Amino acid sequence: MIKVKKLFKTFGSQTVLHGVDFEIKPGEILVIVGESGSGKSVLLQHMIGLLRPDSGSVVIADQDISRLSEQKLLKVRKDMGYLFQGGALYDFMTVFENVAFPLREHTRMKRNAVMTKVQDILKLVGLDAAEGKFPSQLSGGMQKRAALARAVIMDSRILFCDEPTSGLDPIKSRSIMDLIHTIARKLKCTTVIASHDIVNSLRIADRIVLIRQGTIVAQGTPDQLRSSQDAYLQEFFN
Amino acid sequence: MNFLFNYVIGLVASAGEALFFLLDAVGVVLRGKIRWSEVFKQVYIQGVQSIVIIALTSMATGAVLALQSYVMLSRFGAKEAVAQLVVLSLVRELSPVFSSFIFSGKVGARIAAELGTMKVNDQITATRAMGVDPMEFLVVPRILASLLVLPGLVVFSEILGVWGGYLIGVYNAGIPSSTYVHQTIYAVGFVDFFSGFAKTFFFALLIAWIACYQGFKTSGGSLGVGQYTTKAVALSYILVVVTNVVLTKIILALWG
Ligand SMILES: Nc1ncnc2c1ncn2[C@@H]1O[C@H](COP(=O)(O)OP(=O)(O)O)[C@@H](O)[C@H]1O
Ligand SMILES: [Mg+2]
Numbered sequence: 001m002i003k004v005k006k007l008f009k010t011f012g013s014q015t016v017l018h019g020v021d022f023e024i025k026p027g028e029i030l031v032i033v034g035e036s037g038s039g040k041s042v043l044l045q046h047m048i049g050l051l052r053p054d055s056g057s058v059v060i061a062d063q064d065i066s067r068l069s070e071q072k073l074l075k076v077r078k079d080m081g082y083l084f085q086g087g088a089l090y091d092f093m094t095v096f097e098n099v100a101f102p103l104r105e106h107t108r109m110k111r112n113a114v115m116t117k118v119q120d121i122l123k124l125v126g127l128d129a130a131e132g133k134f135p136s137q138l139s140g141g142m143q144k145r146a147a148l149a150r151a152v153i154m155d156s157r158i159l160f161c162d163e164p165t166s167g168l169d170p171i172k173s174r175s176i177m178d179l180i181h182t183i184a185r186k187l188k189c190t191t192v193i194a195s196h197d198i199v200n201s202l203r204i205a206d207r208i209v210l211i212r213q214g215t216i217v218a219q220g221t222p223d224q225l226r227s228s229q230d231a232y233l234q235e236f237f238n
Numbered sequence: 239m240n241f242l243f244n245y246v247i248g249l250v251a252s253a254g255e256a257l258f259f260l261l262d263a264v265g266v267v268l269r270g271k272i273r274w275s276e277v278f279k280q281v282y283i284q285g286v287q288s289i290v291i292i293a294l295t296s297m298a299t300g301a302v303l304a305l306q307s308y309v310m311l312s313r314f315g316a317k318e319a320v321a322q323l324v325v326l327s328l329v330r331e332l333s334p335v336f337s338s339f340i341f342s343g344k345v346g347a348r349i350a351a352e353l354g355t356m357k358v359n360d361q362i363t364a365t366r367a368m369g370v371d372p373m374e375f376l377v378v379p380r381i382l383a384s385l386l387v388l389p390g391l392v393v394f395s396e397i398l399g400v401w402g403g404y405l406i407g408v409y410n411a412g413i414p415s416s417t418y419v420h421q422t423i424y425a426v427g428f429v430d431f432f433s434g435f436a437k438t439f440f441f442a443l444l445i446a447w448i449a450c451y452q453g454f455k456t457s458g459g460s461l462g463v464g465q466y467t468t469k470a471v472a473l474s475y476i477l478v479v480v481t482n483v484v485l486t487k488i489i490l491a492l493w494g
Contacts (some may be wrong), residue, residue: 045363048367050363050366050367070366070371071371074366074369074370074371075369076369077366077367077369078368078369080367082364082367082368084360084363085360086360088359088360088361088364089361089364090356090361091355091356091359091361101368102369105368105369105370106369150368
């Protein structure tokens with residue numbers, strides 16, 4: 001589904017991605033783990049064309065998106081969802097308007113159909129009572145849920161989540177990860193999550209890649225990584 | 239020397255970047271991707287935001303202009319010319335320039351702070367991630383709204399300025415009301431009005447462009463929002479002052 005090939009990216013004098021190379025299968029939930037500053041967010045942004053690599057490519061469904069113009073990328077991104085670390089909800093719109101925004105932009109759905117669809121997804125993420133609130137009136141966890149609802153409202157084929165649990169307590173972290181898992185399975189969407197939350201990542205991932213200093217140093221199923229003898233992996237996962 | 243060189247290079251580079259930003263916005267307009275509902279939303283916001291302060295400033299300016307010109311013109315025995323002096327000053331120069339200053343302080347600052355906050359909270363990147371062009375959704379409506387609002391505010395300012403002058407001229411200086419009105423109306427020629435009015439479109443474009451650009455360039459959290467907003471206002475202020483001299487020179491050369 002997604003192939004990341006020999007990706008290099010340098011900001012100024014700092015090389016952030018140093019030949020990242022891996023693949024994601026259709027329908028898979030893949031978690032990219034790594035210390036903070038290891039380049040997870042930068043990698044994720046390359047995968048949806050928000051950043052351009054210095055060299056290498058990102059191929060999604062046989063299309064190299066790293067070479068597309070921004071206008072073409074805008075179209076490609078319509079059926080992808082991206083959950084930003086801070087939610088990135090529009091603060092001048094209510095929760096309902098935020099979640100309805102992609103539908104209003106990209107579909108010709110009728111008012112009532114939009115309303116039903118938005119209310120259904122808000123129910124799924126447990127925000128049906130908050131649809132009229134503005135993002136500033138929500139807790140961090142609720143903002144993330146609303147942002148997740150917005151990210152999948154277009155029945156996205158691919159869902160990217162950047163640090164879905166950051167800033168949340170352990171219980172809320174667990175529940176948002178479970179929610180992503182539920183939604184990903186329900187929509188059958190290919191899901192890529194960047195996280196340093198090892199416990200929850202091991203729980204919901206089909207596969208995990210470990211990024212360190214801009215390269216993939218290990219990948220495998222949660223069980224494979226847990227039982228690895230490598231010292232860095234041991235330190236990381238146990 | 240090296241420092242100066244780098245400074246100039248930096249200046250040229252950022253001017254070029256700002257120009258590309260504007261061309262990008264123009265491209266959206268040329269492709270016909272204008273969101274009129276957003277434009278009108280912005281027209282309302284921008285108009286409401288600055289109308290009271292512009293009304294106040296204009297009336298006060300017109301009044302002060304009448305007070306001072308009455309004193310000065312009396313020395314030359316030409317106090318009948320108060321009405322003409324007030325309206326011509328306002329229409330040719332003061333209303334367009336003062337209104338633009340106020341507009342940059344209120345609307346320009348608001349745009350820069352709003353977009354800057356959106357930038358640091360990833361809302362602009364999120365717009366791209368959702369497959370929507372932020373230029374089309376956020377920038378073009380604000381620029382077009384400014385092009386509609388500022389010229390309107392300038393005409394409003396001219397009317398209130400004249401009224402301020404009238405109040406002083408009639409009730410303080412004792413010029414007969416009908417004389418004052420008559421002189422005001424006959425003083426303003428087509429060229430007088432348009433030489434001032436035409437400039438406002440440039441100022442509107444300049445203010446909205448700089449504010450949007452600085453907003454989009456913002457980084458560094460709430461501190462950054464403050465810095466870039468201040469920069470947007472200061473820069474548009476300077477550019478309004480400077481382009482005003484150039485534009486006035488050109489307009490006078492063309493129309494006299
Ligand atoms: N736009 C940018 N410009 C310059 N440096 C950046 C930019 N984005 C990220 N970086 C740098 O790249 C490194 C990796 O960042 P990031 O991908 O956010 O790490 P992670 O998400 O793994 O915590 C950091 O050192 C960060 O400072
Ligand atoms: Mg990150």
